[in-house]
Amino acid sequence: MVPSQKYQRNGLVQMSLSSLFENPERLNRWIDIAQSSFLPLLKGALLYSLTIAIASFFIGLIIAVLTALARLSGIKPLIAFARFYVSIIRGTPLLVQLFIIFYGLPSIGLMIDPIPSAIIGFSLSVGAYSSEVVRAAILSIHKGQWEAAYSMGMTYWQALRRVVLPQAARVSIPPLSNSFISLVKDTSLASVVLVPEMFRKAQEVVAATYEPLLVYAEAALIYWVICFILSIIQDRIENKLDRYV
C-alpha cells in the first residue's frame, strides 16, 4: 500500500511540472486560480489572521502582566495559581487547547463561536508564554528605581505603572515582537475551529480546484510577506528604543 501511494504522489507532481510547460492551457489555469484566489486569501489574512493575532496579543499581554505580577507578589496561592496556569498551557499543544475550547466545552453547555474560541485559545497561550518574558523584564529593573519611586510617596501600583513597567516594556519588546510574529503564523491553526482565516480559505480553494501545490504555496507566500513586513517594523521600533536607554 505505502510504496504505491508514494509512487502516485510522485507521479502527480511530475505530471504537473512537465505538463505545465508542454501545455499552455495548464499554465493559464494556474494563473487563473492564483489570480482568483489571491483576493480571498488576502482578505482572510487581513480580516481574520492578522485581526485575531492583534486582538489575542493584546489580551494575552494583559494576562501576561497579571500573571507575572502574581508570580512576583509573594502571596502563596497567587503564585501557585500562576504557575499552574503557565504549566498547563506550556505543557499541552495549542491545537489540543483549541479543540477543547471549541469542540469540548459545548458538552458542558459552553458553546463558543469560532472567532471567540480562537481568540481565547491564542490569548491564553500568549499570556502564559509572555508572562515569563514580562517577569524577567520586571526583575531586570534595578531596585533603586522602585526605591526612588517609593521615596517620593508613590504606591506600589503607581511605581509599577509610571516607573517599572515602562522600562520593563522596553526590555521585553524584542522577545515579545518575536512572539507576535509566531502568533501570526499560529493563527493558521484557527482553521480547525472553522475560522475563515487565510489557511482555511486556501483549503477551500484546494477542495474546489485540486491544485494544492499552487494554492498552499500562495498562502505561504502571503504569510511570508506579512511576517517580513512585521520584522521590518520590529527593527524600526527597536532602533528607536535603543536611543536613550
Add this chain to the structure above:
Amino acid sequence: MITITDVHKQFNTLHVLKGISLSVEKGKVVVIIGPSGSGKTTLLRCLNALEVPTSGSVQIGDVKLDFSKKVERTSIPKLRKQTGMVFQNYNLFPHMTAVENVMEGPVTVKKVDKEKARAKAAALLTKVGLGDKLDHYPAQLSGGQQQRVGIARALAMDPQVMLFDEPTSALDPELVGEVLKVMKELAQEGMTMIVVTHEMGFAREVADEVIFMDQGVIVERDTPSHLFAKPREERTRQFLQHLK
C-alpha cells in the same frame, strides 16, 4: 521637627541599628559619619521607611509612625511625602527627561496640574544650574548633572527634610564640587538636611552638628568644630585619624 526614638533594625540575625534616638530641629544640617557597615544608610532608609524598623518610632513634621505596633499601610506614603531622598547612584528614571523626572512626583503623587508641575520643575532645574538641560535624558548627562537632577526631583515634593546618602561618592572628583555647592545653597536657604558623607570639608563648613556612628549606635554627636578638633570618644578619634 524630626524625632526618632529607640530605633532598632535587624536583618534576620544581624542587628544593624541598636537603639538610635535623635532629634533634629527645623533648618538644621546634620552630617552622619562612620565606618563602612556602621548602619548610616540603614538609618537614613528607616527615616522614610524604605527600610521598616524592627522597633522604635519615627516622627517627621506631624506624621508619626510607631514601628513597635502594627503600622497602617497608608501612613508609610505619608511619611515619605515629608522626606526627599537623594541616592548615591542618583536612581533617575532613565525613560524620562530631566524635567519629566522632576515633575513625576508632583503629577503622580500630588496630582498637581501638568503645566504647573512642568513650570515648577523647570524653575528647580534652573536653580540647580541645569536650566539648559530640561529635555535631556539622564544618559545624556554627566554624573554631577544627574545628581543635581536628583536633588531637584526630591525638592519638587516640597519635603520637610532632605536625606542625602553619600550623594557625591559615585562622582569623579572634578564633579563633586558642583553638587556640594547646590547642597550648601540649600542649607543656606534653611532646608533641614541629614547628610551621610565622607566630605569632611562640607561637614566642617555647613553642618550644625556631626554624628559619629559605629556598629549601629551613635557614639558621639557634637558641633563640627568640637568633634573634629577634640573628640571625646576614643573610637571617634581613631576613625578621624584613619581618614587623614
